Amino acid sequence: MISCKKRAKYAFLLPFVFAFLFVTSAFAQEQANVSETGVTSGAEAPAAAGAGGADAGVIDAGATLFKNNCVQCHSVGTDVVVGPGLQDVHKRRSEGWLIKWIRNSSALIQSGDKDAVAVYEQYSKQQMPSFALSDDELKAIIAYIKDASEAPTTGPAPDGNPGQAGQNVGTDAIGAVSGYMDLLLIALVLVLIVLVITLLIIASVLKGYLKNKGDLTGSEQEILEQRTNFANIYKSKAVRVIVGLIFVVVLVDLTIDKVMGIGIQQGYAPRQPIAFSHKLHAGDHQINCNYCHTSVYKSEKANIPSANICMNCHSQIQKESPEIKKIYRAIEKNQPIEWVRVHNLPELAYFNHSQHTKVGGVECQTCHGPIETMEVVAQYSPLTMGWCIDCHRNTPLNTQGNEYYDNLVKLHEKQSKGAFVVASNGGTECSKCHF
Ligand code: HEC
Ligand code: HEC
Ligand code: HEC
Ligand code: HEC
Ligand code: HEC
Ligand code: HEC
Structure with a gap:
């Protein structure tokens, strides 16, 4: 009985502990972000001539x-x-x-x-x-x-390049929104703490008053012996509303992180750690897409080129550029360059590049837009299921020189008048894109 009361007495500390943990974890995350980007921001400055005594x-x-x-x-x-x-x-x-x-x-x-x-x-x-x-x-x-x-x-x-530090942290919409959510959460937790403290103070003042009152009725006696009663706290409307609010905010926060984090956003163009320009490389200098994205005709994934591919040229070209020196640094530290992913299909969907580029003969630009004019890559297509299926309904299959398809085409022509599109070959069956 006594230990139970003791526990109740210190229970008001719980929200403090919770708030403390929350704030420190948010702070630690912030720190991690800072040090992450701090890596690439070299701070150095050669002097103006004349200060050292020499000519x-x-x-x-x-x-x-x-x-x-x-x-x-x-x-x-x-x-x-x-x-x-x-x-x-x-x-x-x-x-x-x-x-x-x-x-x-x-x-x-x-x-x-x-x-x-x-x-x-x-x-x-x-x-x-x-x-x-x-x-x-x-x-x-x-x-x-x-x-x-x-x-x-x-x-x-x-x-x-001090301007570089922190650029890809928190500057995009996702970071900002979830940053506000975190702040809101902290504020709500603080309000809750203040409320709990106020209630406790009021309770103790009232009890003090009762104690001094002298002859007590039965129910007053009961209240005095009750001490902090959690059932009452739960019943309190204010507490319930606040707990409910916190719950909703957490939920919205998580959902936003999840939905936006997937990156299904048309026009999404995150800032990259190196100012690499497709316009300069694929446009002006006409370097083939698959010089860098070497697996795009061969496999499911199009690779992002490693720093070694950059070095084929940049061991000679633009060696003094601060942007190029970031490539040298990555190689020196034996760390891959941390490009920010632009396109992100959810796990549940299966997409295969070689099937579209090599087998289907679809141009990169059909899906990715005029990449060769982009300084910064932006997601051009919506990447939704409707987008995939629309194209499959409207795009004739590239059947030339493919015996397997020849027979299918003949069969299709007997059954229907429409063109032999991807959909005619089962390109809209759920299992083709979802396992
Ligand atoms: C000189 C090398 C090089 C060439 C040539 C090149 N790319 Fe890239 N590409 C990159 C690098 C590095 C990235 C990652 C950084 C970025 O997103 O800008 C990238 C990113 C991309 C992305 C975004 C990937 C993601 O994160 O979702 C697409 C799409 C893309 N390239 C398509 C193309 C197409 C299409 C061409 C040809 C017109 C092409 N690239 C030519 C190096 C190259
Ligand atoms: C096939 C050769 C080639 C490859 C491979 C290549 N580049 Fe380049 N890069 C160039 C040329 C050419 C220029 C333009 C030089 C100029 O304008 O003087 C250039 C310019 C740049 C610049 C601008 C430099 C500045 O400060 O003006 C950056 C940044 C850059 N490249 C990054 C990369 C990265 C990152 C990779 C690897 C993903 C890469 N390049 C791969 C040929 C290449
Ligand atoms: C390709 C990269 C590279 C270039 C270019 C280069 N260095 Fe070095 N330098 C190094 C490396 C790596 C070291 C560390 C010692 C070692 O491993 O040989 C070094 C060490 C030094 C040291 C010794 C530093 C110390 O603390 O004792 C001096 C001085 C130096 N370099 C001066 C220069 C000067 C001046 C130039 C230009 C004329 C130059 N380096 C060009 C890579 C380079
Ligand atoms: C039919 C549409 C389509 C075509 C054609 C296409 N892509 Fe993609 N690409 C996508 C989709 C969808 C994704 C996202 C895949 C994912 O997130 O798993 C993507 C992602 C990428 C990526 C990021 C890495 C990856 O595989 O996820 C690169 C790089 C890329 N494409 C380059 C190219 C290049 C280069 C070409 C032309 C040779 C090309 N793509 C042709 C639809 C296409
Ligand atoms: C621009 C048109 C286009 C878009 C957009 C497109 N596809 Fe396709 N897709 C094709 C073509 C053309 C083929 C047929 C390739 C062939 O000849 O087998 C194909 C074939 C496929 C196949 C194989 C179907 C089969 O019958 O074996 C799958 C799976 C597939 N696509 C998935 C996707 C997914 C997932 C997306 C969206 C993320 C997508 N595609 C977007 C044009 C497109
Ligand atoms: C051509 C490829 C393709 C076919 C065929 C296809 N899907 Fe999808 N599906 C996708 C892609 C890509 C996504 C992810 C879209 C997104 O994230 O917006 C998706 C997402 C989904 C989702 C999740 C929706 C969400 O909002 O997360 C469900 C459920 C789904 N598909 C069911 C089906 C069913 C059922 C079929 C058959 C009638 C089917 N799909 C056929 C490509 C396909």
Whole structure:
């Protein structure tokens, strides 16, 4: 009896615990999102010429040499690109060492130089290329690094893309809506807590009043002995309404996440981690779709190209572009580039690319629209069941040179006057698209 009362006494703590857990979990998720995108946002900034004492002309020349030869693997900040960040490297190493290293790092490593071996080991035994540069040119590069290290927050940032951080988190509609829902939930939980506390205070004030009253009736005595009665709390209309509201909000929140998360949205064009343009590649430079989407004629799924395919060209082209350096970084870290999926059929539907592209002879553009004009891929078709079936009802089967179909076509022509479309061959049977 006593323990029961005790439990009841501390029960008002429960909503606090719940709210605390909820807020911390929401916060942790936010943090995770931030660090996820933080990875790609290199913050570094070479300085304006002239701050480090050396001749401004020399520093300029060094900056140009650095940009042409080094920037695809190094920052002059602390960020690791492929090789280490070079901020303050002139303090770690002597000028003589730096000159030897840059000119031919492998010779220096093989000579057994302790620092050289250590840095080589640290960067997973990757070899930096040699550079046939003159002493003056090397000194200019070093002067530039020195200068940039000493005034690290001024000047242009060739690789800094601070605007990038957080771009694909929370900026799209899904993130925003579920963000508001989370806020609403937190607010409701807080209201509930305040309400519970207020009720408890009122109850205790009233009981205090009863106690002091002296001679009590039977029912008053009962109330005094009752302490916190949960049955009463449940019966309270206000509490019920609030609990009901919370329930509804949770439900709506989950449903929105589920429905929107699937991405069945025409026009959905999420921001990608690298500003890859189909207009530039498939349009202007006329690279074939299946140069990158190599499996689109062969299998169910069209693959998204790996970073290695990008490197076929970008080991040479646009090496200094900050966007391209993200590819280098992905390869260096051995992590795939985290492209955001645009098209998403629900699990319950079966769709096969090769059946449509190779067997059916349907053009990519019929379903995906003018991809070769898109800077950012957008979902062109609705991808609903009605869309699939409409096309199957209206598209004649590509039967040429296919003996199996020849017989079917003859059979079909006997039975009906309409064209031999996909639907005539069972293309609208449930089991074709749903297992
Ligand atoms: C293809 C990538 C690549 C290029 C281009 C490159 N480096 Fe490196 N660099 C590396 C790697 C990787 C390391 C780490 C050591 C190693 O594994 O060889 C490194 C190490 C260094 C170090 C030693 C840093 C330290 O902390 O001791 C210096 C200095 C350096 N590079 C300068 C340059 C300069 C200057 C250029 C341009 C002339 C340049 N690098 C071009 C990849 C590169
Ligand atoms: C140089 C390589 C390259 C070429 C060529 C290329 N793509 Fe892509 N494609 C990509 C990359 C990388 C992505 C993922 C990033 C994005 O969505 O922009 C992608 C994404 C897509 C998507 C969206 C996939 C999803 O997430 O649902 C479609 C559809 C697509 N490509 C179709 C095409 C078509 C059609 C062509 C030819 C007209 C083509 N691509 C040519 C590299 C390429
Ligand atoms: C067949 C060659 C080829 C392949 C493969 C290729 N690209 Fe490109 N890419 C180019 C060309 C050509 C340009 C345009 C260069 C120019 O305009 O100077 C370019 C430009 C770019 C740019 C713009 C760079 C800038 O800052 O202007 C980005 C970003 C890019 N490519 C990303 C990628 C990614 C990501 C992949 C792999 C999915 C890829 N490319 C695969 C040839 C290729
Ligand atoms: C008949 C319509 C249709 C045609 C034709 C078509 N696609 Fe698709 N594509 C889709 C659908 C539907 C999806 C979504 C599939 C999913 O989510 O499982 C998709 C998804 C993709 C994806 C994302 C990866 C995947 O497989 O889910 C890429 C990339 C792609 N298509 C490229 C292409 C290219 C390139 C062509 C032309 C060679 C092409 N598609 C032709 C309907 C089509
Ligand atoms: C632009 C027209 C078009 C659209 C849109 C389309 N299809 Fe098709 N589909 C075809 C054609 C043409 C064929 C016949 C291929 C062949 O010759 O076997 C086909 C065949 C199929 C088959 C094989 C049918 C059989 O009889 O074996 C399946 C399964 C299928 N489609 C699923 C889908 C799904 C799922 C979608 C929607 C996500 C879809 N299709 C959207 C044109 C389309
Ligand atoms: C040509 C392919 C195709 C055929 C044939 C087809 N479906 Fe679908 N079905 C789909 C696709 C694609 C989706 C997913 C559409 C979406 O998410 O909007 C779907 C979704 C569904 C859903 C889920 C609806 C929802 O809102 O989640 C049901 C149930 C369903 N189909 C039943 C059937 C039945 C029953 C048949 C036979 C009479 C059938 N389908 C034939 C392609 C097909």
